[in-house]
Amino acid sequence: xxxSRRNTSQRLTLVILLLASITVITVAxxxxxxxxxxxxxxxxxxALAPVQRGIAAVLHPxxxxxxxxxxxxxxxxxxxxxxLEVGQLRRQLIQAExxxxxxxxxxxxxxxxxxxxxxxxxxxxxxxPSSNFxxxxxxxxxxxxxxxxxxxVVSGAGLxxxxxxxxxxxxxxxxxxxxxxxxxxRFGAGNVAVAVGQGEGNPLQLQDVSEASVTRRGAPVVTSxxxxxxxxxxxxxxxxxxxxxxxxSLTSEVLVTPLVNFSVLQxxxxxxxxxxx
Amino acid sequence: xTLQTWGRLVLVALLAALxxxxxxxxxxxxxxxxxxxxxxxxxxxxxAGPQRGAVMAFALGLxxxxxxxxxxxLSSLCYVLVAFxxxxxxxxxAGRAPIGFQLATALLGGVGGTLLYAGVGALxxxxxxxxxxxxxxxxxxxxxxxxLVSPAYRLxxxxxxxxxxxxxxxxxxxxxxxx
Numbered sequence: 020x021x022x023s024r025r026n027t028s029q030r031l032t033l034v035i036l037l038l039a040s041i042t043v044i045t046v047a048x049x050x051x052x053x054x055x056x057x058x059x060x061x062x063x064x065x066a067l068a069p070v071q072r073g074i075a076a077v078l079h080p081x082x083x084x085x086x087x088x089x090x091x092x093x094x095x096x097x098x099x100x101x102x103l104e105v106g107q108l109r110r111q112l113i114q115a116e117x118x119x120x121x122x123x124x125x126x127x128x129x130x131x132x133x134x135x136x137x138x139x140x141x142x143x144x145x146x147x148p149s150s151n152f153x154x155x156x157x158x159x160x161x162x163x164x165x166x167x168x169x170x171x172v173v174s175g176a177g178l179x180x181x182x183x184x185x186x187x188x189x190x191x192x193x194x195x196x197x198x199x200x201x202x203x204x205r206f207g208a209g210n211v212a213v214a215v216g217q218g219e220g221n222p223l224q225l226q227d228v229s230e231a232s233v234t235r236r237g238a239p240v241v242t243s244x245x246x247x248x249x250x251x252x253x254x255x256x257x258x259x260x261x262x263x264x265x266x267x268s269l270t271s272e273v274l275v276t277p278l279v280n281f282s283v284l285q286x287x288x289x290x291x292x293x294x295x296x
Numbered sequence: 297x298t299l300q301t302w303g304r305l306v307l308v309a310l311l312a313a314l315x316x317x318x319x320x321x322x323x324x325x326x327x328x329x330x331x332x333x334x335x336x337x338x339x340x341x342x343x344a345g346p347q348r349g350a351v352m353a354f355a356l357g358l359x360x361x362x363x364x365x366x367x368x369x370l371s372s373l374c375y376v377l378v379a380f381x382x383x384x385x386x387x388x389x390a391g392r393a394p395i396g397f398q399l400a401t402a403l404l405g406g407v408g409g410t411l412l413y414a415g416v417g418a419l420x421x422x423x424x425x426x427x428x429x430x431x432x433x434x435x436x437x438x439x440x441x442x443x444l445v446s447p448a449y450r451l452x453x454x455x456x457x458x459x460x461x462x463x464x465x466x467x468x469x470x471x472x473x474x475x
Contacts, residue, residue, distance in 0.1 A: 043369030198423030
């Protein structure tokens with residue numbers, strides 16, 4: 020009798036908790052409650068940011084100790100400086116190649132906007148995503164530094180993603196490999212398409228690429244900046260890594276390998292640019 | 297649950313948030329990292345049984361969801377089911393769960409909890425994870441659960457103030473006097 024009552028009580032508790040969870044999910048899904056949850060999440064991120072910075076400051080040198088026993092501080096600085104330079108050179112190379120392709124396609128007097136002219140806020144990556152089903156990173160710059168939601172984020176090598184949440188001193192960036200990420204891109208001889216993320220470690224897939232589009236492996240891919248795009252024009256995204264023209268289809272399959280290595284990302288720049296939309 | 301238990305649970309949740317965000321998020325193997333909150337939900341079921349374990353898992357899920365961009369409440373939903381199932385299973389061997397049982401529940405809870413999270417997330421419109429990536433995530437999360445289940449179980453035992461042999465006595469929970 021007592022066991023039966025206990026079982027009933029347990030089942031009732033389970034049902035109540037499941038209903039409570041579903042209610043929370045439903046209520047927090049949109050509207051004012053969603054904004055409230057966003058604010059609380061930003062607050063939680065801000066609260067933990069100093070601790071994260073402290074832990075990073077303690078743990079990173081320990082890891083680096085094994086990488087450079089002698090003069091590790093100097094080696095680290097030198098390495099970071101060189102990585103930045105290599106990234107900048109790659110970006111310049113891609114931009115130059117793309118500019119040449121555009122020159123071949125467009126009138127010489129046409130003016131093109133450049134991401135390089137946009138103000139930047141530099142930030143340090145302080146956390147990888149807390150969920151394994153989430154392709155985001157967190158940086159130590161927020162609204163107090165001029166970072167806002169929907170601003171594009173780049174590294175020395177190219178496009179990283181976009182800001183999806185900004186607290187006072189931290190911001191969350193959705194990486195371009197996230198399946199929810201859609202980027203208007205330009206590639207090859209004036210072709211435009213939408214690049215869609217396919218998860219961590221996977222190339223981006225270009226959608227709606229006409230079979231007539233001419234491109235080759237290794238061709239640069241940059242943001243198109245067309246119409247109300249979420250990114251300014253000319254930011255390097257990646258290089259074409261796979262092209263397949265299927266016989267019976269009107270479209271081609273094109274994959275793009277991002278230029279940015281997300282697993283070693285330490286510093287990024289938030290472009291203070293917002294879509295006209 | 298007593299006020300003392302809730303107070304300890306808040307401390308455990310804060311500590312878990314610090315460890316997850318500050319340390320575990322950076323221990324990435326094949327693109328995945330251990331999930332401390334799922335482990336705590338499993339441990340809550342082990343230490344407190346299905347009913348109270350599920351309540352604690354619900355609260356832990358609400359805290360865990362503060363640090364991710366997935367729908368708020370998704371973790372609670374999954375953790376409640378995991379803790380309840382583990383709690384029911386933990387009711388079979390009387391007294392304190394032996395280490396072998398802890399490891400087995402961590403293994404099954406890690407696999408089940410991760411797949412449940414991915415499945416419910418997909419039903420809610422979250423981007424689906426490619427199968428080979430899901431295998432890696434399940435493997436890494438489960439390995440983390442198995443490796444850390446013993447200290448996590450002890451922490452949750454302390455949270456509900458349970459001593460060996462007392463965690464199936466409802467009166468001990470209600471009074472909070474089981475020592």
